[in-house]
Amino acid sequence: VARPHVVIVGAGFGGIDCAKELVNEPVDVTIVDRHNFHTFQPLLYQVATAGLSSSDVAYPVRGIFQDATNVRFRTGTVTGVDFDAKRLAMADGTDLSYDTLVLALGATTNWFGVDGAAEHAFPLYGLEDAIRVRNHVITQFEHADSDARLLEGGALTFVVLGGGPTGVETAGALTELFGMVFAKDFRRLDVGAARVVLVEMTDAVLGPFSGRAQRHAREQLQRRGVDVRLGERVTAVGPDSVTLASGEVLPTRTVVWAAGVRANPLADVLDVEQGRGGRIVVTRDLRIPSHPEVFVLGDLAAIEGAGGALLPQVAQVAKQSGKYVGKHIARDRRGRTSGAFRYRDKGTMATIGRNAAVADLPLHIRLTGFVAWVAWLFLHLLYLVGFRNRLSVLVSWGWSYLTWDRGPRLIIEPVDVTSPAQANRPER
Numbered sequence: 001v002a003r004p005h006v007v008i009v010g011a012g013f014g015g016i017d018c019a020k021e022l023v024n025e026p027v028d029v030t031i032v033d034r035h036n037f038h039t040f041q042p043l044l045y046q047v048a049t050a051g052l053s054s055s056d057v058a059y060p061v062r063g064i065f066q067d068a069t070n071v072r073f074r075t076g077t078v079t080g081v082d083f084d085a086k087r088l089a090m091a092d093g094t095d096l097s098y099d100t101l102v103l104a105l106g107a108t109t110n111w112f113g114v115d116g117a118a119e120h121a122f123p124l125y126g127l128e129d130a131i132r133v134r135n136h137v138i139t140q141f142e143h144a145d146s147d148a149r150l151l152e153g154g155a156l157t158f159v160v161l162g163g164g165p166t167g168v169e170t171a172g173a174l175t176e177l178f179g180m181v182f183a184k185d186f187r188r189l190d191v192g193a194a195r196v197v198l199v200e201m202t203d204a205v206l207g208p209f210s211g212r213a214q215r216h217a218r219e220q221l222q223r224r225g226v227d228v229r230l231g232e233r234v235t236a237v238g239p240d241s242v243t244l245a246s247g248e249v250l251p252t253r254t255v256v257w258a259a260g261v262r263a264n265p266l267a268d269v270l271d272v273e274q275g276r277g278g279r280i281v282v283t284r285d286l287r288i289p290s291h292p293e294v295f296v297l298g299d300l301a302a303i304e305g306a307g308g309a310l311l312p313q314v315a316q317v318a319k320q321s322g323k324y325v326g327k328h329i330a331r332d333r334r335g336r337t338s339g340a341f342r343y344r345d346k347g348t349m350a351t352i353g354r355n356a357a358v359a360d361l362p363l364h365i366r367l368t369g370f371v372a373w374v375a376w377l378f379l380h381l382l383y384l385v386g387f388r389n390r391l392s393v394l395v396s397w398g399w400s401y402l403t404w405d406r407g408p409r410l411i412i413e414p415v416d417v418t419s420p421a422q423a424n425r426p427e428r
């Protein structure tokens with residue numbers, strides 16, 4: 001008897017957890033991703049700031065499902081879906097048929113239409129982005145070391161846009177990298193002149209967190225030397241400067257864009273209803289209303305929470321919705337029904353740097369400082385995919401903590417197979 005073919009597009013948190021639920025179930029599963037690896041996005045900023053190697057935060061998808069005989073993997077970029085023919089179109093001109101489809105393509109950078117942002121700012125969404133930021137930041141120091149006059153042109157001014165967890169973590173890690181490591185690496189350079197400016201539109205960093213966490217994060221950032229600009233917006237990004245809404249022009253060659261996300265652009269071409277941020281509107285059991293054989297999960301789905309507001313685009317929502325959809329498909333196969341998806345909020349955390357983090361946990365437990373930092377380290381290790389990665393990250397963190405050193409301060413120009421335009425972007 002032919003077994004139904006379940007195609008999962010996207011090997012992120014949601015797609016992987018969905019596939020795990022289908023291992024050894026009476027279905028054939030194909031996971032498709034444009035990369036042959038899963039990326040642990042919450043630690044990308046550590047790759048960007050030379051804290052971890054790229055292989056620490058990524059894991060080959062085939063390795064995850066080595067022992068799962070009913071799960072296959074295929075590298076490829078999906079460019080469209082023919083819902084009537086139940087077929088995916090791939091960028092290489094081939095196609096792939098499915099009986100049940102799971103769309104778990106995640107989100108991408110939202111430039112919010114800011115002039116020059118897409119051309120000149122550095123996104124931090126994938127592994128290539130993180131390596132590109134690392135290359136660029138270290139290159140600025142190398143250039144300034146050769147020619148100190150570059151400092152006046154803002155070579156060592158680093159603007160981080162967006163005061164959410166990614167922006168806070170990146171700004172904190174950059175100041176630590178400069179003070180802890182570059183001050184020793186670049187002995188002839190006045191590394192103290194390097195500035196990190198964090199620009200946030202609202203009047204607090206870490207918007208969704210408690211007031212206590214927000215205050216703690218801001219104080220810690222400022223204590224570490226980050227210039228925190230609240231209630232400020234960037235209106236234009238150029239190759240050598242950013243313009244703020246207040247009219248101030250900051251000379252800089254580095255704008256790290258951590259300002260927001262929107263749904264994967266594939267959502268825009270599917271002719272389905274989209275909600276806020278381009279996310280695909282789904283039923284309470286995470287299907288597309290007009291195509292019940294298609295599930296959508298994680299960052300790509302507009303999932304309503306208990307209060308009616310959309311659930312945040314975070315790892316826990318992706319993992320729980322992935323698991324739910326996997327179980328749902330397995331139950332369907334057995335002729336059993338499934339209730340609506342229910343999200344269990346396990347809290348949220350962000351780190352500012354050495355010994356400093358914030359964690360808002362269920363039951364109004366609020367942690368700050370060292371305790372929150374240890375909790376943050378522990379949870380990130382726990383959720384990393386692959387024992388080897390966990391061990392390697394543990395060793396890297398332990399080494400950095402004890403020696404005040406950092407690991408891969410390497411300038412390696414990546415070959416970006418997904419975006420030739422970006423790969424050929426000249427180094428500024």
Ligand SMILES: Cc1cc2nc3c(=O)[nH]c(=O)nc-3n(C[C@H](O)[C@H](O)[C@H](O)COP(=O)(O)OP(=O)(O)OC[C@H]3O[C@@H](n4cnc5c(N)ncnc54)[C@H](O)[C@@H]3O)c2cc1C
Nearest residue numbers: 010012013014034041042077078106298299313314315318
């Ligand atoms: C820098 C950064 C830091 C973050 N930090 C945190 C954090 O600290 N805590 C937290 O909870 N959340 C964090 N998040 C959010 C969290 O990572 C996401 O919510 C989560 O990854 C969403 O999972 P997903 O499975 O929906 O999508 P993703 O994990 O984004 O996976 C999508 C997958 O789809 C693939 N794909 C995309 N388009 C195509 C295509 N056309 N064809 C084939 N494959 C495709 C991608 O390669 C990717 O593997 C962070 C995100 C970023 C970018």
